[in-house]
Amino acid sequence: MGATPFKGRERVNLSTAEVLIVCGDAEGLEILAQMFAGFGVHTPRRATSSVEAMVIVGERELNLVVVDSALADGEGYGFINWLRRCGSPNAWSPVVLVTGHTTPSQIIKGRNAGASFVVRKPVPPMVMMQRIVWLLNDQRAFVTSDGYCGPDRRVRSIGPPVGMKGRRHDDLSVEVGEATTPNLDQGQIDALFQPKAVAK
Amino acid sequence: MSQPRVFKIENKLAKVVSRPGGKTIQEALKSAEVNIESVRDQCMTALEEKAVNLARIATGDRAEGATATLDGLYDVSNAIFGVAGAFGLEALAEAACSLCDVIHRFRSGEAIKWSAVDVHVDGIRLLAGGLTRGTDEILEGLRKVRARFVPVS
Numbered sequence: 322m323g324a325t326p327f328k329g330r331e332r333v334n335l336s337t338a339e340v341l342i343v344c345g346d347a348e349g350l351e352i353l354a355q356m357f358a359g360f361g362v363h364t365p366r367r368a369t370s371s372v373e374a375m376v377i378v379g380e381r382e383l384n385l386v387v388v389d390s391a392l393a394d395g396e397g398y399g400f401i402n403w404l405r406r407c408g409s410p411n412a413w414s415p416v417v418l419v420t421g422h423t424t425p426s427q428i429i430k431g432r433n434a435g436a437s438f439v440v441r442k443p444v445p446p447m448v449m450m451q452r453i454v455w456l457l458n459d460q461r462a463f464v465t466s467d468g469y470c471g472p473d474r475r476v477r478s479i480g481p482p483v484g485m486k487g488r489r490h491d492d493l494s495v496e497v498g499e500a501t502t503p504n505l506d507q508g509q510i511d512a513l514f515q516p517k518a519v520a521k
Numbered sequence: 522m523s524q525p526r527v528f529k530i531e532n533k534l535a536k537v538v539s540r541p542g543g544k545t546i547q548e549a550l551k552s553a554e555v556n557i558e559s560v561r562d563q564c565m566t567a568l569e570e571k572a573v574n575l576a577r578i579a580t581g582d583r584a585e586g587a588t589a590t591l592d593g594l595y596d597v598s599n600a601i602f603g604v605a606g607a608f609g610l611e612a613l614a615e616a617a618c619s620l621c622d623v624i625h626r627f628r629s630g631e632a633i634k635w636s637a638v639d640v641h642v643d644g645i646r647l648l649a650g651g652l653t654r655g656t657d658e659i660l661e662g663l664r665k666v667r668a669r670f671v672p673v674s
Contacts, residue, residue, distance in 0.1 A: 327546040334543025338534070346600040348567045351560050352607045359553030361544050384533045391599055413530040421599040422621035443606025443614065446553035450546060457535045466525035473527065 333453070335361040339381050342367055343374040343400060344389035344419070353387060353419070356446050360453075369393040371400040378407060383414045385453070388436070390420040390427065398434040405435035405470035412470075413463055415456045419444055435471025437461075557607065564604050568613070571601050572649035579642045583635055588628075594638065595624045601645065612656045613648040616641060619667045626670045637666050 340362045344350040350367055357365040366381065368374035370393040377383075386404065388397040397418060405412050418436035420427055431439040437459065438452050461473040481487035544552070578593040602617035620641035627633045644659045652659075 327550075331546045332543050333538050333546055333549055334540045335538060335549075336543060337540070338537045345596075346603065348560075348564045348604045349600060349607075352557055352564070352604065355556035355560055356553045359551075359556040360549045361552070382533075384537050389603075391596060410533075413533065415532075415534050421603045422595075422618055422625070424625060442603045445607075446550050446557070450550060450553075453534070453538075454546075457532070457538055459532060462527050463530045464525060464527050467523060 327450070327454075333361065333450075336363050338362055338384040340365050340385045340387065341374060341377055341381075341383050342387045343369070343371070343392060343397065344387075345369055345392040345394075346389070349389060353389075353444075356444075356449060357387075359446065360450065371395060371397075371403070374400055375403065375407075378404060378409065378411050381411075383411045385456070386411075386414050386416045388416060388418050390418060390431065398430050401431070401434040401436055402470075415459065416471075417449075417452055417456075432474060433469060435469070437472050561608055564608060568601060568604055568610075568649045571597055571604075572646045575601070576642050576646055579638060583633075587633065591624050591628055591633075594642075595621055595628070598624070598641075598645070601649065605649075610648075612660055613645065615660055616644045616648055616663055619663050620645065622667055622671045631670060634670075637670065640666055 335357070340357050342350060342353045342357065342365050344353060347369065350369060354365045354367055366377050366383075368377055372394060374388075374392075388401055390397045392400060401416055401418065404414075404416065415437045416435065418431040418434070418439045419442060420431065420439060421442045423441045428439050437456060440448065440452055459472070464471065464473050543549075575594060575597045578590060578597060581587075581590040581593065583590060598617045598620040602614050602621060605611075605613040605617060620638070623637050623641065627638075641663060644663050647659060648656065
């Protein structure tokens, strides 16, 4: 194992996490299950088809769902689409879509199906762990509409596209209005850059 | 048409992962690598079987369109790509990915050239069987075939 971007003492406790892994290829499923077992997941739930996965979704409260794009009975995108609209709290679980051979259209398809993250194979443990850590800090809202159901696809809050009116009630106008409070004077600005002692 | 709803949700993953205990990330990564390595032998055997299956599927229906044959080849080749990549078998992974690229073009309307499929299937069978000499030549040949169908990005 080479250098990692993680600090030596950073910890994860996945021992009680319910993780569902869905992959149509037996060996691909085994590799992912071994990876998550190594991460500390006590019993990764396995399914090779969307039908098997749907049963598990109905039985357990899931903390994470990992879905391969190729399932024994179809494509992972369809399962994610179903999951996001299934009506149980599992609909809001974070979903990592793992793709093998990947075209740009498949990435978009996965995103539009409601995946929280799309990861291209091969997926070394380091990459999967980075995505898990990213998902731990994921604050995105959930969107349900006729055309889409899943985490907000706008990962960054940069407002509506230029020249378009925002569709959300909390979208701000791109027009910057007059200041409503006095400007900071130079002293106040300088003070923001002064080093300050902080309590440990 | 119903009104879209945007709402905050509880981060179900963060809820459990932040509990005391568990492993350091370094330990988790190490354990995952050891676990994956423990299934290497069974995966190598499976790769050979998948390559044989690939060759069997390639002998199937080649009539106009040949949807089932192309779909079967794509699925198996995609699975080979995933497993080979997980164990660092870069030559085999590249050959399998190249076949997926070519089939993707054929499934998208490009006129099917079965010779391009066959040369990939042969190459994959050799690489999955543990061939160590001549891999560069095989890959170079497959890259040239792929370049005829897939535009350089």
